[in-house]
Amino acid sequence: MSPEDEIENELRQLKKPKELPVSTQSSFSYVPPRRGGPKEQSYFYQECEAGGHDSVFDSIYKRPTGYDQKIHRDDREHAKHQGLDIHGQEIARPLAVLSSSIYGRHLERRVDPINRNFVRMGIIALDFYRKNGISKSLEDGYGAVVPS
Numbered sequence: 305m306s307p308e309d310e311i312e313n314e315l316r317q318l319k320k321p322k323e324l325p326v327s328t329q330s331s332f333s334y335v336p337p338r339r340g341g342p343k344e345q346s347y348f349y350q351e352c353e354a355g356g357h358d359s360v361f362d363s364i365y366k367r368p369t370g371y372d373q374k375i376h377r378d379d380r381e382h383a384k385h386q387g388l389d390i391h392g393q394e395i396a397r398p399l400a401v402l403s404s405s406i407y408g409r410h411l412e413r414r415v416d417p418i419n420r421n422f423v424r425m426g427i428i429a430l431d432f433y434r435k436n437g438i439s440k441s442l443e444d445g446y447g448a449v450v451p452s
Contacts, residue, residue, distance in 0.1 A: 347401070348393055349396050349398075390402075
């Protein structure tokens, strides 16, 4: 190496911010850069994704390359719940985190199975009792029907 390269390396080392060792930081202030524990210790009850992000911005926002025409604005990743599977995450957890998912937790084992054999009867009854412009006229007597 030439003396110029050595000088450049020394300058780079001086410009780098010195990171304090972990032992000097408070135990409450240290946040590890990446947690790789088992899925039982994670909030979402999922395995950690192994990804090498280039910058902190990319690791936080995870912006995909390209354009998705179904998303309203390109900077909102989960607009209209694109790419979210909240129900799948809640079912995978041993205990529900969202209070609303506790009530729908037992949908897989129903006491009364859904029966759609008589759906047509409900539709016909709805059509029969629909308001279609016929009203009762009390002047003509009891029960007389006069079109309006």
